[in-house]
Amino acid sequence: MKSAIVYYSYSGNTRKVAEVLAEALRQNGEVDALELKAQDESSSFFLQARRAFAKVRARIEPINFDLSNYNLVCFGTPVWAFAPAPAMNTYLGRCFGLEGKEVILFSTYGSGLGRERCIKYMQAILKKKGARNFRKFFIQQFKADDKDFVSSVLKQVF
DSSP states (O other): OOOEEEOOOSSSSHHHHHHHHHHHHHHGGEEEEEEBBBSOOOHHHHHHHHHHHHTTTOOOOOOOBOTTTOOOEEEEEEEETTTTTTHHHHHHHHOOOOOTTTEEEEEEEETTTTTHHHHHHHHHHHTTTOOOOEEEEEEEGGGGGOOOHHHHHHHHHO
């Protein structure tokens, strides 16, 4: 099985979760991790949250948008103002090749407010692109460093 993990991580929490997910998926095959890098990101949390809430797209560094060669595609983002980070919004809008694909959606969050809304928004976009069989999980930012905890959550997803 060939899997892709597409993720954005501003502070490193989502990256840590993506790394544990990659380890788990490598037991069943090949994994490509695609980290999104924003080119127009503000250092102000308030401005970042405002852009995320408004579903603004970011300029991102060049990356593979064709997901047709993967059996499973995972998307991970921090929750910013009830929404995915702008870099993820850009990727979701531009990616293709998802027809009939299984998808895992995950987010890292602080307070927990908006985590369901964030994932539902992502799922709606990906459904329109033909993705199916959605699974999801959430990791609070303070638990992203705990590999055992993240692994235990993943066991519930698989």
